[in-house]
Amino acid sequence: MPSGWGLVVTGHSLGAGVAALVGLKLRERFPLLRIWVYAAPGCLISRSVAESMSSFCTNVVLGQDWVPRANLLNAHSLRDSIMMASTHCRLPKLVVMYGSLMRCLPRRLREEQLFHETDRLPPEPAEVWRSYCRLTASPVMAPALNFVSPGRTLFLRPLEHQTRANRGKYEAVWLSVGALQAEGLLISRRCLADHFPGSILQALSALAKDGSAETLSQGLDMPNMAEKRGSNC
Structure with missing residues (x-):
């Protein structure tokens, strides 16, 4: 040069x-x-x-x-949050997605109105959540997290x-x-x-x-x- x-x-x-x-x-x-x-x-x-x-x-x-x-740790954290919200949500997922896009959901819903407590989940979402927790217990590519x-x-x-x-x-x-x-x-x-x-x-x-x-x-x-x-x- x-x-x-x-x-x-x-x-x-x-x-x-x-x-x-x-x-x-x-x-x-x-x-x-x-x-x-x-x-x-x-x-x-x-x-x-x-x-x-x-x-x-x-x-x-x-x-x-x-x-x-965006790194692996944050991606895993976002994935966990989405799975928890989807399995614990009381409302139908279509209602949540459509309501969010169209801005027609109430702006101030209390947490208990939106989500089940973990120990009170209905049987089907409870099994999905337990299976998810088992599958993700051992993180992959830990050094790169x-x-x-x-x-x-x-x-x-x-x-x-x-x-x-x-x-x-x-x-x-x-x-x-x-x-x-x-x-x-x-x-x-x-x-x-x-x-x-x-x-x-x-x-x-x-x-x-x-x-x-x-x-x-x-x-x-x-x-x-x-x-x-x-x-x-």
Whole structure:
């Protein structure tokens, strides 16, 4: 590589995972390499490797995006919650699904109105629940349960108190390795919309317009161009 040039590897979603792994390998040859990834999967690498990448890898995540939060542990937790809700629910499943889609279910149902207690389940759902618990007692791929996303995370979140004046405004914060995965999967209307590149670009543009870019750049630990010109990449 010509003197004075730097190498940046980037990608989005699954491409972000590939970029992080490729960049990690290329780092041996190009010590000044930087990795910028967007919405990288939360089940990519071990915590120790992610921490070792913090100085040269930045993962940008928007709002309630589900992909950076998704690892095996969270997937198993979501699966368990769905199975428990479906076996313990008093209402017909079709009523729940249709009512949720059409927004025609009462907004404030008490827990006892929606769910049976475990020790009072009807025979059929009780047997389904017991069978499920037996089948999932020994987790598969246990070493990979706590994998996390690469590097350090630049988290873009909407302002907590949205008004007409600050609608579409964001703040950016640095998160420690594994912090997003510890939140678990967030099921909401935004968990897919926040994953799209256009949504991330819109949030970054809003931050730049507000003058937050200069503040953020102080914590990015970007390479010094003079050092780069004096190195042989």
